Amino acid sequence: MPRDPLIGLVGKPSAGKSSTLNSLTDASSKVGNFPFTTIDPQRAIGYLQIDCACTRYNLTDKCKPNYGSCDNGRRSVPIELLDVAGLVPGAHEGKGLGNKFLDDLRHADALIHVVDASGTTDAEGKVTRGYDPSVDIAWLRSEIVAWIRGNLMAKWGSIKRRHIAVKATAVETLQNQFSGYGSTSTVVARTLDKLGLKEPLEEWSDETIDRVVNAFTDEKFPTVIALNKIDHPDADKNIAKIAKQQDPNSIVLCSAISEIFLRKMAKQGYIRYTEGSEFVDTREDLIADGDPDGGGLKELDEKNRNRIENLKDMVLYRFGSTGVVHVLTKAAEILGLVPVFPVRNIATFGSGGVGEGMGSNKGVFRDCVLVKKGSTVGDVARKVMGDAPIAYIEGAGGLRVAEDQLVAVGKNDILSFKVGK
Ligand SMILES: Nc1nc2c(ncn2[C@@H]2O[C@H](COP(=O)(O)OP(=O)(O)OP(=O)(O)O)[C@@H](O)[C@H]2O)c(=O)[nH]1
Known part of the structure; x- marks a missing residue:
């Protein structure tokens, strides 16, 4: 069954990871329960803001999410976050809590790298002034790459021998090695497609392996760079520098303490x-x-x-804002998450039986699940219904949709699963 997406927060000590996590999780939209069953201490629930399907049908006043909330069509959907603590330079060699950090990271589908843009903390998180935070972006990535490369190279000789002996494809051989990072054959195939390598795997040079690992890291761990502490006067020049070096589409500016302060003042009625x-x-x-x-x-x-x-x-x-909410939106965007609304009754969008009318006070669009781009209607069915046998599936308008259809925002994203043989 497809897993729920998981977003990992990484960053050196004192970059503002906990503050960002707190401001993402302490939302007033935290209503009711959340749908996740395996909550461990490192996991937290954030709320992703999306446009709710209720607005398309003028049903905002009837929208009643089971989890999260919907405020006039702005829906907050719970999403799991993972706090990956203890990262310092040299982590892949076991420095700090290095190995544990990298091990935790495996489960994440995307990363939010919280960077102290004020330059007031050094590489290890100690107080300083004038530190260049662009260095942090480079070393965090190189830690991940070095960790994956190290694991691969340690066994490269026998990986090659097996590859030749069983006449495997490069995708099969690499997926064998990368499945431990939560990879799938699709991710590996995409990685290799992008590189368009000519040589067979057994002839790859160290440089080629390096390119493969780098490309795999990009595919498996797409990363949002959250430039935090923008309230600090030293942040401007650092942001300008980083903006020139990084893909602007991966950067979000934020101030976690500002968000925390505003929410606190609002809660206290000021x-x-x-x-x-x-x-x-x-x-x-x-x-x-x-x-x-x-x-x-x-x-x-x-x-x-x-x-x-x-x-x-x-x-x-x-x-334009404290940027914190946008950090999560950006992560969902680079992951290409699609919100899908499973409903029991496709005519009313309610969760009740056939008899439940439009005016029912039980509410509409009670459920919303987040799936990765490229997911099919069948993938959503398995995620929502598990192993239950599905007779047919209806989409908005009551028309039947096939399991192999893709889901996207506005297309096959309201579905009703009919159980039966
Ligand atoms: N000026 C400013 N300071 C911030 C901001 N966010 C966090 N800080 C401060 O930075 C320090 C570290 O913040 P934390 O959130 O504890 O950082 P962390 O990355 O979780 O640190 P570790 O728990 O050591 O890993 C604290 O003193 C925060 O108040 C911000 O947006 N602006």
């Missing part, structure tokens, strides 16, 4: 704040807007009022 947005209202703002009651918000003291004004100028107005 401000009105929509998570992930640039809008913050204080009591004074609302009074100025003509609400004599100031939205019922509490009065801010001078220190917090200044802090919020600062945060608006340094973060929200300059960058």
